[in-house]
Amino acid sequence: MNAPQLTAIETPCIKICxxxxxxxxxxxxxxTRGEIGGWLGMSAEERRTVMAELPERVEGLTRRKTRRGxxxxxxxxx
Numbered sequence: 001m002n003a004p005q006l007t008a009i010e011t012p013c014i015k016i017c018x019x020x021x022x023x024x025x026x027x028x029x030x031x032t033r034g035e036i037g038g039w040l041g042m043s044a045e046e047r048r049t050v051m052a053e054l055p056e057r058v059e060g061l062t063r064r065k066t067r068r069g070x071x072x073x074x075x076x077x078x
Contacts (some may be wrong), residue, residue, distance in 0.1 A: 009039070009040065009047070010044075010047060010051070011029075011039065012029040012030065012031065012051055012054050013028065013029050013036075014028045014029055015028065016028030016029075017036075019032075019033060020061055022064075023057075023060070023061060023064075025057050025058075025061055027058075027061055029054060029058070030053070030054035030055075030057035030058040030061070031050065031054065035050055
């Protein structure tokens with residue numbers, strides 16, 4: 001039997017799927033919900049174009065956000 005060969009689709013997903021409400025970007029990969037949902041339907045060129053923008057998006061997220069939880073957050077609140 002010949003099993004159909006599946007072509008691997010490159011993805012920036014790192015399995016940290018949380019969308020920042022201010023920017024609309026996933027804090028894990030930097031994509032928007034629309035980009036994530038439409039990823040499989042995009043051409044390879046469209047995916048490469050989005051992926052070229054992701055490092056800047058993620059960098060912007062990490063510059064803007066400060067961690068509020070954990071022990072330090074509890075100590076500040078108290």
